[in-house]
Amino acid sequence: DTEVTQTxxxxxxxxxxxxxLKCEQHMGHRAMYWYKQKAKKPPExxxxxxxxxxxxxxxVPSRFSPECPNSSLLNLHLHALQPExxxxxxxxxxxxxxxxTDTQYFGPGTRLTVL
Amino acid sequence: xxxxxxxxSTLSVQEGDSAVIKCTYxxxxxxYFPWYKQELGKRPQLIxxxxxxxxxxKDQRIAVTLxxxxxxxxLHITETQPExxxxxxxxxxxxxxxxxGKLTFGQGTILTVHP
Numbered sequence: 001d002t003e004v005t006q007t008x009x010x011x012x013x014x015x016x017x018x019x020x021l022k023c024e025q026h027m028g029h030r031a032m033y034w035y036k037q038k039a040k041k042p043p044e045x046x047x048x049x050x051x052x053x054x055x056x057x058x059x060v061p062s063r064f065s066p067e068c069p070n071s072s073l074l075n076l077h078l079h080a081l082q083p084e085x086x087x088x089x090x091x092x093x094x095x096x097x098x099x100x101t102d103t104q105y106f107g108p109g110t111r112l113t114v115l
Numbered sequence: 116x117x118x119x120x121x122x123x124s125t126l127s128v129q130e131g132d133s134a135v136i137k138c139t140y141x142x143x144x145x146x147y148f149p150w151y152k153q154e155l156g157k158r159p160q161l162i163x164x165x166x167x168x169x170x171x172x173k174d175q176r177i178a179v180t181l182x183x184x185x186x187x188x189x190l191h192i193t194e195t196q197p198e199x200x201x202x203x204x205x206x207x208x209x210x211x212x213x214x215x216g217k218l219t220f221g222q223g224t225i226l227t228v229h230p
Contacts, residue, residue, distance in 0.1 A: 031216075042204050042220030043159065056217065090158065102208070103149060104218055106158040 003027075004107035006091050012113045015081060021110045023074040023091030032074040033092040033104065034066060043090055043106075049074060081114045088112070117142040117214040119207050121221025129229050134195050136203055136224045139187040144211030148188045149218075150179060151204045159204060163190070195228045202226070 004025045013019050023032065030051050035043035048056035049068040063085075065077040074091055091107040118141040128134050140148075146167035151159035165172045165179045165188065172179050176195075181188040192199055205221040 040202075040223070042223055045217055048216065050216075102147070102216075103161060103164060105161065106151075108158045 004091055004093050004105055006089075006107040006110050008110055009108070010111045010113075012115065013078065013081065014115050015083075017081075018077070018079045020078065021076040021089055021091075021112075023076075023107055024072055025093040025105075025107075026072055027093065027095070027105075028071075029093035029095050029105075030071060031094045031096065031102065032068060033094075034074070034076055035090040035092060035106075037088040037090055037109070047076075078112075081112075083114050086112055086114045116212070117145060117207055117209045117217070117219040119205060119219050119221045121205050121224060123224060124222065125225045125227070127227045127229065128195050130195060130197060132195055134190075134192045134199070134226055134228075136190045136205065136226075137187060138189070138205035138207075138221050139185075140207040140219075141186070142207065142209055142211060142214055143183075143186060144209070145207040145214075146210055147208040148179070148181060149206050149208070150190050151206065151220075152201045153204065153223075154201045162203075192226075195226075197228050197230050200226055200228045 007022045032049045034046040037043045046060045047066045052068045063080045067075040088109045090109045092104040094102040094104045121138045149164035152162045153159045165181050176193045178191040202223045206218050209217045
């Protein structure tokens with residue numbers, strides 16, 4: 001089973017709200033990723049977790065706060081977002097972190113709209 | 116870091132024709148190259164990948180070729196069908212320096228197959 005799940009599917013929030021995106025995989029993968037994708041653009045890497053530790057932060061603003069509670073779960077906490085943060089947020093996982101031939105599998109994404 | 120160029124940005128073919136999408140990459144250390152298909156509103160789905168120890172890989176109507184010397188790889192779809200219509204992204208997984216473990220995507224190709 002190569003399934004990554006994400007909740008919610010859609011989220012609308014105001015600029016003062018606090019919300020969280022959730023991602024789950026039960027494939028025993030030890031690397032998990034957050035990507036942001038704007039319309040008609042490729043996914044852009046935000047964060048990488050390897051063995052539940054944050055290993056890469058692509059200079060993402062602090063209003064995005066990732067968390068990896070265990071090897072199956074990945075959260076993205078959102079606070080004080082801007083309308084330009086509206087996008088599709090994709091989670092991905094791969095089997096072995098920092099291996100240069102490791103396949104990443106994507107979840108269905110959360111469509112975020114910031115009003 | 117890694118840079119991936121993808122061409123063409125749009126491709127329109129008649130059902131039954133072949134489609135070819137080409138990508139070049141900059142980091143000679145990269146050795147894993149996946150292709151993702153993304154239908155409107157859905158997740159990027161891995162359709163084929165190639166590792167640098169082979170020059171070509173085929174899966175039914177889809178094939179990928181890799182030329183490591185020239186640093187380019189291509190996706191070939193034969194006998195195209197309307198359901199092949201989607202955005203296709205090539206990617207390269209970094210294997211050196213600050214690109215290590217990061218997936219860099221091309222800008223995408225919008226493929227339209229006309230019945």
